[in-house]
Each structure stands twice: as C-alpha cells, then as structure tokens.
Amino acid sequence: MQQLDVPARDPVRKGRAARRTPALRRPRFAVPGEWLAGYLCVLPALLVIGVFALFPVAYSLGLSLFKWDLVAPEATFVGLRNFETLFASDEFRRVLRNTLVFSLGTVGLIVAGALGLALLLDVGLRGIAFFRALFFIPYLTPMVAVAALWMFLYDPQRGLINVALGLVGLPGPGWLQSTTWALPALILVKTWKVVGYYTVLFLAGLQSIPPEVHEAARVDGASGWQRVRHITLPLLSPMTLFVVVIAVIGSFQDFDQVFVMTRGGPVDSTNVLVYYLYEQAFQNYRVGLGSAVAVLLLALLLGFTVVQLQLSRRWVHYQ
C-alpha cells in the first residue's frame, strides 16, 4: 500500500499532505489488494449469516418434507404431507386465523396510535423529551415482565381493569380466561408495549419534512387540519409504509406473551403461528411439521410484504 513517510494520527501533517499533493487525493490502490481486503472484511459476517440464516432457510424447506423427531438417526421423506396435515387440521386453521386477527389488530392500533402520538409530539411544545422517553419505556421492558404486569391487571375478579370497569358500571370480561377476550387482551398488551417505538419512527419521519412546505401552505391559508391531511400525511407516507411493513412482520413473530400469559389457550384461542411452531417442533418433537409451519410463516410474510409494496404505489408519495 502507500509508503508515505508520514507519522500516523498527526492532524496537522494530515491536512497539509492532503492539500499539497492533489494527485494523491484519491490514491489508487492495487486492485487485487482491495479485492482481498473486501472479501476479508465481509467474510466473518457472511459465514455467520450462511450458517445461521441462509442454511437454516434451505434446511427448513428440506425438513418440511420429512417426518423427524430430532432423535432418530434417519428422517422419513413424506413429500408434502406435512402441509396437507396442517391445512386439514382445524387447530392450524384456527392458529392462522388468530395470527391474522392479531396482526390486523396490532398493526391497525399501532399505526393509528403511533401516528397520533407523533403528530401531538411534533407540535413542539415543552416537555416533549419526557413524554417521548416515557412512551419508549414499555418497548425496552422485557415482554415477560410486561406479561406479568398485565396478568395482574387482567385478573377477572380483582384486577385493576375490571375493578375500574365496574366503577363505571361496565361488566368486565374474563380477559385471559375467556375464549372471546383473550386474543383482544393480547392485542392490547402488544400495542401498549410497542407503540412508543413506532412513535419514535414517525417522529423521525415528521421531522424530515421541510418546514418551508408548511410555511407555504400556511401563507396560502391552509388550516391546521388541511395541512396535516394534504401535506404531512402524504410526505410522511414512505415512513408509514416502513412502519406498516415492520409492524406486520413483528406481529407475525409474537411468541413471548403467548408463552407466558396463555400458552395458546383457552382452547387455542390465542395460539399463533410462532407459538404453534414451538409446540410442534420443540414440545411434540414433530420437526417436519414445525418446519412446514416455518416455511408457511416465511411465505406468508414475503407475500404480505410484496403485496404491501405493490399497493404502496397508490398511496406512498416520494418527494
């Protein structure tokens, strides 16, 4: 490489050398050397990605065609039978339905809640830093701890929520013990936990909207609401798309709260894809079936993302 006789980390010399020798401003390094450096730089990361991400995806695809219990030396090839078993099973259809309801519920609440909060925070009043930090705390808290807290609040007889509902004369449902209310209860907890994170993302989007645009609209006599509707929301739409995609992916991956709060019950009313995968692969040792669930999860998410990106052409405006 370059053999310049300049001591390293000498800011003064660094500056002068750079100015005095314009020919050297973009040093050309021997090409194969840069190749080697490039490969060496990316190699460790690619190794890990290869072993723990790419290989597993391929291996999952393969395993989904076999019947295996993790112990037997040989897995039995069963073709697409694992997928047939899944789609023939009422339980799995219920799991799929739960996952979709959970996803729709959380993503809807997250987008509405986070966007609303971000708009309020972006107005620029004092004390915003406090609110922003407060809203972020649930996101940092382990879901297991959040789950413990909400199990306490959801207690049907004596929990804070039902006592509060009772005070205003509403009958409190059985929440986690009710087949109707357990899933909505989980949706609320998930939203409560992550909404602060998405608020921060929306805020970043709002703050990158140039203030001149608002100024111009104000001069043209646009009201506050008109500005939100016709300026803020369209200019924010790329971030909204990002939030929707990330939130959908996140909602499909829910596991912790189901594991801690309901174990998929009562009567599978809160069993979702990733929890079902865990049950099949790691509790019932039906590895092939579990892998088929993994493959479907991947396919579903890829499908959703592609559809969202396609649809987004209609409503996302890039500056």
Place this chain on the structure above:
Amino acid sequence: MGQTPPQQVRTRSWGVRRPGGGTRIAPLTAAAIYALLAAMALVVGFPFFWMLATSLKKLPDVFVFSQVLPPEPQWGNYLTAWRKAPFARYFFNSVFTATAILALQFATIIPAAYGFARLRFPGRDLLFLLVLATMMVPVQVTFIPAFVVVSRLGWTDTYLALIVPFATSAFGIFLLRQAFLQVHQAFVDAARLDGCGHLGVMRHVMVPQTAPALITFGLFSFVAHYNDLFWPLVVTESQRMRTITLGLASFIEFEGGTRWNELMVASLFAMLPLILLFLATQRFFIKGMASSGIKG
C-alpha cells in the same frame, strides 16, 4: 492549523422546532394537546406505577385499590424475591450473553459494512443483496435448523449456543453501510495518507464518524437479546444457564396468580438494567435514530 475535520452535522434534538418552522400554537390548542398527551402518559405510566406500588405491598393488600401507596412499604419483598430464585446468576447470564453478542456483532458488522460501502470487489453487490434478503427472514424460521446445528456441535446448554448464532446482524450491516456511505471520502484519503490501512480507516474514521448510528444499533441489539425468550428456552436446560427472561417466566409459573407483590419485584428486577442503559444512551440514541437512515 490545517484542515480540521469539519464537525459532523449535529442532528437537532427532537421536539424542538427548527427555526422558521415554529408553529404558533393557540393556548387552547396547546392545552388540548397536553391533555391528550397526559392521558396517554397515564395509560403508559400508570401500570408501571402500579407495578412499583404493588411490589411494596403486603400480599393481602395487593388488590386493595383504595391503597394507592402502601402505608408501610415492604422493602423486605425485594429481599424475599431475590432469595427465591438465583437472580444474580440470571442477570449475569443475560448481561453476559447480550454483551458478548453485541461485541461479536460489532466485530463482524463494522468490517462488513466497510467492505460493502467503501471497497470494490467482484460480487460485492450480489453478496450485499444476499445479506438484505436475510433481513426479511423472521428469526424463528431459522430456529429449528439452528437448534439442530447447535446440538450437533454439542453446544446445547452452553453460552456458545446462546451467543454464536447471533454473532452478526444483517440489519446492523445494512444500517451501518448506510452510515459509512455518508462519510466524506476526504477523511478516508487523509487517514490513508497518514499510513492507515483499512483497519485504521475503520477505527479512526468510520467508527468515530458514525458513533450515533453504532450506539443506536447497540442499544437495539442489546435490548433484543436481553429480552429474548424463545431461543434461550430452546437451547438451555439447566437452572445455571437460564437467562433473566426464562427465570422470570418460571417465576411467573410458580408464583403467578398468588404472590403478586414478589412477582412485581421480579419483573422490576428484569427491566432495571435496560432502563439504566436507556437513560445512559438516550442522548446518542435519539441522534442515531434521526440520522441512521431509517427516515422515509
């Protein structure tokens, strides 16, 4: 003095309106906004307050709502809960695991991002596309094969199993590559003229210039792995290897529905390190979120 490197453009702290864009808000509107924010703050904050209050109550009083604050705070609950499970061990396992993962991630993603952003070599863009593609894969999809790999290697119930599968992060490479692309070439040239090799450029130029992005990534990674439940659940067996989330989950199984005060103590234990970490890094973190390419 020669060219001192221009200071990186400081990202404005959020919530402070940039000059010129200042909205003049009517007092009534401001009051309405504060009221809404306060209502949301109550929804978010009150459960935590209730957690804290319950952790200090006597067991028979945990459902006594007239008692907002316990008249005699039972600090003894903290000692009782601490003694009920090996929390010190849990803490160590979680903090050690998350720290080791982060250290390995920095060691792999900094060179990788540098390679993808600043070096030319055949196949670079294809390899980067491969990295991007893995970002789309939900981690749980990889868990069955990863479990097979880990058990074939004889790593079950060891730190290796908890750490090595997460030794790099596709998201981290993506985030950091964006940041490295924005570093001005003049800094790199200057460092190279000073005799820095690629490692020197990373150490003296790239890392210092992109510190907010690195810290933001670090916080997210630490939080994610400290909070993880699924993977430790699958690859650990012994009490000795349990992480704090697993320990808390089993605490809930045995004490949930009965000893709520001690359960709230245990939950507070679990969240404490992350809150402290957030408070310590918040300043950089906000800068990093704003400048690290996640804007639309």
